[in-house]
Amino acid sequence: MDDEERDLIRRAQHGEGWAFEQLVRRYDRPILALARDMVGNVSDAQDVYQGALLAAFLGLPRFRMDSDFSTWLYRIAVNKALRFRRQRQRRRTQYEASAAAPPPPGAAVADRQVLDVELRQQLDLALAELSGQERLAFTLCHRQGLRIDRAAELMECSAGSVKSYLFRGRDKVRKALGAYMES
Amino acid sequence: MTNRQAMRERVLSYLYGGLTSAEVEAFRQELASNAELAQCLAAEETGLHAHLPVGNGLTDLPDSLVDESRLLLRAALRRQVREPLSMLSQWSLWLGAIAPRLIWTGGSVALVLCGVLLGRVMPGPSGPRAPALTAETLVDVEVRGYDAAAGRIELELVGLATTHVEGDLADPQIQALLSAALLGDLEAGSRLLAVDLLRHQTASSTTRQALTEALLSDENPGVRIAAAAALSGLGADDGVRRALQQVLVEDDNAGVRVAAIEGLRNISHDDTRDVMERVSRFEPNPYIRAEARHALDVGRAIPTHL
Numbered sequence: 001m002d003d004e005e006r007d008l009i010r011r012a013q014h015g016e017g018w019a020f021e022q023l024v025r026r027y028d029r030p031i032l033a034l035a036r037d038m039v040g041n042v043s044d045a046q047d048v049y050q051g052a053l054l055a056a057f058l059g060l061p062r063f064r065m066d067s068d069f070s071t072w073l074y075r076i077a078v079n080k081a082l083r084f085r086r087q088r089q090r091r092r093t094q095y096e097a098s099a100a101a102p103p104p105p106g107a108a109v110a111d112r113q114v115l116d117v118e119l120r121q122q123l124d125l126a127l128a129e130l131s132g133q134e135r136l137a138f139t140l141c142h143r144q145g146l147r148i149d150r151a152a153e154l155m156e157c158s159a160g161s162v163k164s165y166l167f168r169g170r171d172k173v174r175k176a177l178g179a180y181m182e183s
Numbered sequence: 184m185t186n187r188q189a190m191r192e193r194v195l196s197y198l199y200g201g202l203t204s205a206e207v208e209a210f211r212q213e214l215a216s217n218a219e220l221a222q223c224l225a226a227e228e229t230g231l232h233a234h235l236p237v238g239n240g241l242t243d244l245p246d247s248l249v250d251e252s253r254l255l256l257r258a259a260l261r262r263q264v265r266e267p268l269s270m271l272s273q274w275s276l277w278l279g280a281i282a283p284r285l286i287w288t289g290g291s292v293a294l295v296l297c298g299v300l301l302g303r304v305m306p307g308p309s310g311p312r313a314p315a316l317t318a319e320t321l322v323d324v325e326v327r328g329y330d331a332a333a334g335r336i337e338l339e340l341v342g343l344a345t346t347h348v349e350g351d352l353a354d355p356q357i358q359a360l361l362s363a364a365l366l367g368d369l370e371a372g373s374r375l376l377a378v379d380l381l382r383h384q385t386a387s388s389t390t391r392q393a394l395t396e397a398l399l400s401d402e403n404p405g406v407r408i409a410a411a412a413a414l415s416g417l418g419a420d421d422g423v424r425r426a427l428q429q430v431l432v433e434d435d436n437a438g439v440r441v442a443a444i445e446g447l448r449n450i451s452h453d454d455t456r457d458v459m460e461r462v463s464r465f466e467p468n469p470y471i472r473a474e475a476r477h478a479l480d481v482g483r484a485i486p487t488h489l
Contacts (some may be wrong), residue, residue: 017260025253033240043469044250052280053256119234122245146240147200159201161205173232181234 001069020057027051027070030144031077037095037139039083040124043119052080073152082132092137119180125178136168141166187223194223198237224272254404254438255470258445261412326376336380358384363392373405378406382413391417395426404436410443418452428458444474 005026011019024031031052035045056076063072131183133155140151141162148166152159174181197210198201214221317352327347327400328337334352338360356383364378378397384390384488391414398410411427418424424447431443447455463475 015255018262021253021257024256028253028256029249030241032249033244037240042248046248046255046470049252050256050259054259057260092437092456100429123235132208141199141242142235142237143240145241148196149201163192163196163199163201167192170195170231177231177234181230 001065005069006065009063011059011064012057012139013063017057020060023069024053024056024073027073031073034077034139034144035081036076037143038135039084042130044084044088048077048080048084051084052077055080071153075156078154082136085132086137098100108130119177122177122180123173126173129176130172131165133165134172137165138169139160140174142170186205189406190220190223190463191227194220197224198227198232219232219488248286250404251437254408255441256406257405258438261408261442273321289468295384325373326380329380352380352384355387355389357388358390361385362389365393365397371401371406374401374403375409378413379411382409385413385417388420391420391423395422397428398426404434404439405437407436407462415446418446418447418455422454424455429457431458431462438469438472439467441474448478 005023008023010024028049032045032049035052036042039045039048045086052073055169056073059076063069095161127138131140137151138154140146141148146154146160148162150161150168155162155165193202193210197207202210210220214224227366236389270414278341323340326336327339329335335349336352337349338357338359339347346358352358361377361381365372365374365381374397378394379464380389381394385394394410394413394450399416401410407430411430412421414427418427427443427446431447434440438464444459447459459475459479463472463479466472
């Protein structure tokens with residue numbers, strides 16, 4: 001953590017919103033990307049992103065300077081995303097909605113600029129088949145490119161467990177995308 | 184576990200950074216001599232990794248989505264933080280915005296100082312301490328100091344000469360200068376600070392007009408959001424109300440549209456209800472639709488996502 005970051009954290013701890021914005025700007029893209037891959041559409045990802053960062057802002061006075069800020073922030077985002085998935089799962093069970101509902105039209109439009117729409121949709125469907133831990137391990141290690149030990153730190157489990165989740169999740173994604181990749 | 188499975192797990196551990204540096208070194212050396220291992224690595228690299236490279240999740244996110252999310256976060260933070268900026272923050276914000284310009288103005292300031300020194304040694308009548316500059320001749324306005332408790336502000340005016348003005352924020356001359364900065368400054372940070380300073384001075388029609396103009400035409404969405412927040416609840420002014428309605432329907436930035444809803448919440452005019460009704464039905468963003476519906480239902484609503 002550099003001096004500038006410490007300074008921004010102190011200011012944000014005193015309720016200065018602009019300092020918090022500057023602070024999270026360093027890490028918020030990976031958090032939004034994590035949310036996007038964990039919840040499967042842009043609109044929900046923005047909710048998770050905003051919920052996580054607001055929770056971080058409100059919880060910042062309790063943050064200790066001897067911890068790593070990015071890890072702390074990431075953990076909040078991971079917990080928010082997992083909680084969102086659980087809540088959505090409950091809602092879906094309640095209303096018997098389809099688990100593989102197509103993403104809303106806005107989501108496809110937003111992603112079209114940078115990622116092939118069909119691949120994005122196939123990936124969302126493939127990720128929807130993974131368990132929460134498999135999806136998280138795949139998102140952190142494959143989609144975000146984090147090392148396995150860093151993912152283990154964020155998931156609060158052993159590196160061996162992350163490998164297990166990651167490899168299982170990876171095999172499922174590869175199988176689900178098989179037809180697309182061959183074509 | 185078979186040898187083949189073990190080999191594959193080793194390859195995957197290598198690809199995902201799950202090996203120690205010594206193990207990576209050993210793996211790379213073995214690649215040269217072990218054809219089966221090299222084949223296994225090639226198979227993994229050409230499949231899923233070719234279509235979805237590791238780490239690609241960070242780069243395939245559109246910038247526009249990141250920007251929009253940041254603005255929505257800013258709007259949410261503004262609801263959390265209602266207190267004015269502290270002195271220190273204002274200075275930092277200001278200095279950050281003007282740092283590049285300081286280099287340019289350094290030479291000009293030195294010339295002006297020479298002129299002031301020369302003026303002091305020449306005989307002449309004693310005039311007012313801060314000659315008034317009109318907005319037309321003003322090049323730049325900088326805030327040199329601000330006492331939030333007393334409402335006193337010190338401005339440096341850069342025009343044909345550099346002068347200082349000290350006064351009350353409620354002073355129409357000070358407000359006119361800040362309005363000029365709000366509408367004319369090239370730096371978004373400076374314009375944002377001007378909005379922050381003017382937001383408690385909206386009793387003045389000149390200030391409301393400047394904020395309205397910024398809301399409608401500032402190129403920076405952050406400034407437009409701040410202007411919408413500053414104009415919040417001032418719907419009795421037809422110009423303000425129409426401007427908030429206009430951006431609620433037309434602004435291409437979701438954060439500005441959210442701020443416009445917040446600004447129009449307690450306004451009971453029929454035309455505002457009509458606009459809100461339309462937004463609650465036809466707005467493409469589901470969050471904004473929900474906020475508009477909520478504003479219609481309860482007048483003063485809590486954001487739905489909190």
